[in-house]
Amino acid sequence: MLAQALLVAAAASAVVAQDDFVPLAAKRFEWTNLPYQADTSDGERGRQAGYNRCNATTAGEDSLCQTAVINSLDDFCLWAPPVPGDVVGNIEGEMVAWCTRGEQYGARTIPAGALTGVQFIRTPHYVQVTGRIDQTLINIGADDDGGEMDPHGADQRGNPLGGLLFSNSFGPAVTNGTSSSGVAFQQVVQWHNFMGANLFCLKACDPSWEDGWRMCEHIYDRIGCNANAPAAYEDGVFESCLGDDQLPPGIYVGENGATSTYSQPGEGVVISTLPYVPAIPSTSSCTPYESAAIYNQPGGAAGITTTSAASSASTSSASSTSMNSTSSGLSSASASANSTTSALSSASASNSSSTATSTLSSASSAVSSLSSAISSRTDAGGNLVASSTSDGAASATSAPASGAGQLVPIGRLLALMGFVAIV
Numbered sequence: 001m002l003a004q005a006l007l008v009a010a011a012a013s014a015v016v017a018q019d020d021f022v023p024l025a026a027k028r029f030e031w032t033n034l035p036y037q038a039d040t041s042d043g044e045r046g047r048q049a050g051y052n053r054c055n056a057t058t059a060g061e062d063s064l065c066q067t068a069v070i071n072s073l074d075d076f077c078l079w080a081p082p083v084p085g086d087v088v089g090n091i092e093g094e095m096v097a098w099c100t101r102g103e104q105y106g107a108r109t110i111p112a113g114a115l116t117g118v119q120f121i122r123t124p125h126y127v128q129v130t131g132r133i134d135q136t137l138i139n140i141g142a143d144d145d146g147g148e149m150d151p152h153g154a155d156q157r158g159n160p161l162g163g164l165l166f167s168n169s170f171g172p173a174v175t176n177g178t179s180s181s182g183v184a185f186q187q188v189v190q191w192h193n194f195m196g197a198n199l200f201c202l203k204a205c206d207p208s209w210e211d212g213w214r215m216c217e218h219i220y221d222r223i224g225c226n227a228n229a230p231a232a233y234e235d236g237v238f239e240s241c242l243g244d245d246q247l248p249p250g251i252y253v254g255e256n257g258a259t260s261t262y263s264q265p266g267e268g269v270v271i272s273t274l275p276y277v278p279a280i281p282s283t284s285s286c287t288p289y290e291s292a293a294i295y296n297q298p299g300g301a302a303g304i305t306t307t308s309a310a311s312s313a314s315t316s317s318a319s320s321t322s323m324n325s326t327s328s329g330l331s332s333a334s335a336s337a338n339s340t341t342s343a344l345s346s347a348s349a350s351n352s353s354s355t356a357t358s359t360l361s362s363a364s365s366a367v368s369s370l371s372s373a374i375s376s377r378t379d380a381g382g383n384l385v386a387s388s389t390s391d392g393a394a395s396a397t398s399a400p401a402s403g404a405g406q407l408v409p410i411g412r413l414l415a416l417m418g419f420v421a422i423v
């Protein structure tokens with residue numbers, strides 16, 4: 001009798017729980033009034049591993065804070081495992097926030113020397129931080145090609161479960177939320193973050209933009225940073241730029257000039273090439289920094305790449321990757337300058353994206369130099385290989401750990417391409 005009553009009660013509560021379920025991306029939160037946990041359900045993946053209410057008492061190396069921010073070159077967080085030993089693909093649901101200012105946000109602090117190249121870009125519709133990281137310093141294995149975090153997931157509870165992202169980049173929130181400095185932080189509803197292969201990218205789409213879901217698409221989880229957040233990924237460069245919108249992930253222009261949508265194959269299928277070269281949008285008004293100056297870590301310059309980025313002030317760096325030799329393998333990925341042009345214009349025409357067209361020429365030249373570089377892929381560079389992953393997202397991975405600071409051009413090229421399984 002009792003057992004039966006319990007069963008009925010359990011069934012009833014299960015039904016209630018299902019009826020009450022709200023996808024993470026449909027929930028709205030205020031920075032100044034965060035719940036202990038954004039995810040209160042207890043589904044197949046269990047409970048949320050950490051918490052969203054983070055403060056001075058939660059800061060530090062054991063923090064399980066799952067509220068991240070992306071504000072500027074020196075003020076952002078990345079998702080990484082709470083402990084070493086798991087591959088990203090298996091622990092995406094439990095990732096915690098690692099921030100450049102962990103103390104400020106009640107989170108972990110990205111250790112000195114981990115970030116070896118960072119670019120922050122503000123475009124008309126999103127902010128994005130991309131770069132290179134010694135991922136072993138944030139509990140990711142050296143050979144881990146990684147995976148994708150976003151507020152979706154098959155069960156719509158997010159990866160990590162309950163993971164939230166806030167930014168002061170999109171104007172005052174409609175709520176009353178303010179940061180300690182008085183700047184409004186808004187919940188970023190659509191975002192994605194790829195971690196792995198010593199690369200990272202975090203894109204936060206403007207919450208007021210109706211197409212944010214598309215620009216911060218979450219279905220291309222196997223093709224890494226360079227397809228989902230095409231950028232320079234230059235080691236030793238730390239810069240904050242303005243930029244133009246990329247094409248939404250997966251949208252590209254084929255050799256025939258037609259705009260197409262890439263369809264990522266299922267897990268069982270090896271992705272050896274992409275049928276397109278992701279175009280790197282042009283950047284402008286870049287402000288270079290020395291890493292030691294912006295990541296004010298105890299321990300200072302030890303291990304931090306202090307090479308200044310003072311050289312470049314604008315545009316993407318794809319031109320530096322051009323090389324010449326033969327061999328192909330990736331030549332099907334080539335895209336012509338002209339097709340990029342039509343891709344951008346049709347993309348902006350088809351929806352509200354608008355300003356993408358202003359970057360045509362530099363995006364085009366970036367693409368064509370990438371194309372020529374791609375068609376020259378050989379193993380000449382040696383120390384960088386692309387590797388396959390069954391669980392993850394990433395791109396190329398550098399074989400020796402020391403490669404992070406000294407990628408040869410071929411390595412940078414492959415990293416730029418973001419191919420997962422080059423056979």
Ligand SMILES: *[C@@H]1O[C@H](CO)[C@@H](O)[C@H](O)[C@H]1NC(C)=O
Nearest residue numbers: 036051052053054055057058
């Ligand atoms: C600090 O965060 C912890 C963990 O979320 C929470 O339990 C505690 O109530 C918070 N303290 C304050 C003063 O908000």
Ligand SMILES: *[C@@H]1O[C@H](CO)[C@@H](O)[C@H](O)[C@H]1NC(C)=O
Nearest residue numbers: 030172173174175176177178
């Ligand atoms: C801000 O908070 C005050 C007091 O709680 C409330 O009266 C006001 O409507 C709020 N404003 C907005 C924009 O939510």
Ligand SMILES: *[C@@H]1O[C@H](CO)[C@@H](O)[C@H](O)[C@H]1NC(C)=O
Nearest residue numbers: 321322323324325372373376
């Ligand atoms: C090939 O590379 C060499 C050395 O970088 C350069 O001088 C030459 O112009 C390149 N040739 C072509 C066709 O790009």
Ligand SMILES: *[C@@H]1O[C@H](CO)[C@@H](O)[C@H](O)[C@H]1NC(C)=O
Nearest residue numbers: 335336337338339341364368
């Ligand atoms: C682009 O198109 C123009 C005119 O349609 C043509 O003259 C030019 O050669 C094309 N450029 C490339 C790289 O195909």
Ligand SMILES: *[C@@H]1O[C@H](CO)[C@@H](O)[C@H](O)[C@H]1NC(C)=O
Nearest residue numbers: 210211214349350351352353
């Ligand atoms: C943009 O595309 C989305 C998805 O197709 C659609 O819901 C939205 O209405 C479009 N916006 C405009 C301005 O066409």
